[in-house]
Amino acid sequence: MAGKVMQAVQFVGYGGGAAALKHVELPVPTPTKGEVLLKLEATSLNPVDWKIQKGVLRPIMPRKFPYVPATDVAGEVVEVGPEVKNLKAGDKVVAYLNPLYGGGLAEFAVAKESLTVQRSPEVSAAEGASLPVAALTAHQALTQPAGVNLDGSGPQKNILVTAASGGVGHYAVQLAKLGNTHVTATCGARNIDFVKSLGADEVIDYKTPEGAALKSPSGKMYDAVIHCASGIPWSTFEPNLSARGKVIDLTPGPSALWTFAVKKLTLAKKQLVPLLAVPKSENLDFLVNLVKEGKLKSVIDSKHPLSRAEDAWAKSMDGHATGKIVVEP
């Protein structure tokens, strides 16, 4: 593909939101050692994509401007770099791109073989591209700090998922129900039936007083909270936790980090655990297979052509998606 150009969407500095995304022609990238070149079929957005644009992760990322955002992609391998062992041209795959360099809002992208997994025909490109950040985060939060066995073994646990209608939350509810759990979930009124359809045992509207207080209608005390919303203080969680309950916070602000440190230092039984997802290909492969087997659904909020990527970006920034926002070249 050397010498060929592709359509891509990039930003050249911090800030500016959807209006700062620019449609450009760029050279098709060349895969180097351990990399594959993908012809993209779908890319999903995550809040971290626009948070990078806002400068929340500066100076770590992006590594340089201009930056083509987005990391979660599905497509077809069209070229393999040196030392690629298990992938070949024609393979349909799902990949997580290195967020330091991004690359997802484009017609082609290079992915590391080590974070690229096969996708069988039962899993559409949009369903596959929805998985990496959101489903891996839900999987990590449930299986590690929350200690849920997804084969259904182990003691029953009461789990609360906040923002269960969002990208991470909708996977967290479904994955939690593969384990031996009772799931309480929060979402807005319009999504209550949707979240119940994902398997939640009880669903509360976060805009009601009971919902804002995170009270389980059946009086459950939570062994773990997969906290996908933000801005809820520890004092709201604390009375709803079981004796050794944990709040796994995906978006810890300064006050959550303070609570984390205090609880840790005082050896408190109830803990706040800040979580940073660490993508692993074996887990991505596991999740793609769950979708293939019909045990996990990627729910798509909306699909947008690459030529209207700014609409997808604005929708993600708005924070009211139900499931995942997908961009298609």
Ligand SMILES: NC(=O)c1ccc[n+]([C@@H]2O[C@H](COP(=O)([O-])OP(=O)(O)OC[C@H]3O[C@@H](n4cnc5c(N)ncnc54)[C@H](OP(=O)(O)O)[C@@H]3O)[C@@H](O)[C@H]2O)c1
């Ligand atoms: N630490 C990590 O490694 C990691 C990884 C992935 C994501 N995250 C973070 O986790 C958060 C969630 O990500 P996401 O992709 O799931 O976001 P998302 O898809 O944008 O979430 C949107 C959903 O959240 C709901 N919501 C918002 N506030 C709520 C509240 N207080 N109570 C209940 N529901 C609420 C919205 O419902 P309404 O429309 O009804 O308001 C909407 O359906 C983001 O802050 C993201 O940056 C962190």
